[in-house]
Amino acid sequence: MKLALIASSILSLGARLNRECRSHRPQGETRSVTCAVELRDVSDKERADGFIGVLVGEIPLNSDSEVLTMRGRSRPFVERIARGAFSRSLKEDKDIMGFAGHTDDPLNAFARIGENLSFTEGENSIQWRALLPDTQAGRDLKTLAQRKIIRGTSFEFEVIGDSGNKWEKRDDRTDLRTILEARMLAVNPVAWPAYPESELT
Numbered sequence: 001m002k003l004a005l006i007a008s009s010i011l012s013l014g015a016r017l018n019r020e021c022r023s024h025r026p027q028g029e030t031r032s033v034t035c036a037v038e039l040r041d042v043s044d045k046e047r048a049d050g051f052i053g054v055l056v057g058e059i060p061l062n063s064d065s066e067v068l069t070m071r072g073r074s075r076p077f078v079e080r081i082a083r084g085a086f087s088r089s090l091k092e093d094k095d096i097m098g099f100a101g102h103t104d105d106p107l108n109a110f111a112r113i114g115e116n117l118s119f120t121e122g123e124n125s126i127q128w129r130a131l132l133p134d135t136q137a138g139r140d141l142k143t144l145a146q147r148k149i150i151r152g153t154s155f156e157f158e159v160i161g162d163s164g165n166k167w168e169k170r171d172d173r174t175d176l177r178t179i180l181e182a183r184m185l186a187v188n189p190v191a192w193p194a195y196p197e198s199e200l201t
Helices: 002-024 044-048 087-092 136-146
Strands: 029-034 051-060 077-081 097-099 109-112 117-121 125-133 152-159 165-169 175-179 182-190
Touching: 044 051, 051 136, 051 152, 051 182, 087 117, 087 182, 109 125, 109 136, 125 136, 136 182
Parallel strands: 077 175, 097 182
Antiparallel strands: 029 152, 051 125, 097 109, 117 125, 152 182, 165 175
16 A cells, blocks of 8 residues: 555556656647658768767758638638748757657657757758667657658748747738747648648758
């Protein structure tokens, strides 16, 4: 009986800590991009440092998404990310993560900005590059990319203030939302698209 009470207390504490940890992670919007997947080899130095592969993806800029919906808005919309929307976030934020799936489980984390995750902003896209560690998450991602099961990447973001996005009428059925300034939260390899023109290479 005493052991059962101790076990129950431990489980309750673990659940409470898990809820508290989750509450500290910013909750943003999620979008997905897709195309062919190509897994790149690591350099000899990167392999010596314990990495098993390189995953590179792109987030399109000034490109229309698929038609989306949002709770609280009556009309569907197409979304476009303006060039420079993530510039400040990519320079200043130190907690941008790569997760294998949409989860807060640390065992599914495979990259962190400044460690093995980097971003490069170009004219028409933001490229991200992640060195895959020799962990279960890293090995799973490598296998899924090799087998073409992963077709793209999703990214989580949070619009900054009311001026961080602009809404306007696109046509009789849809609106256009332009993201002007946002905080990048995470990237996640995924199978389904929202921005059909970009790629994970």
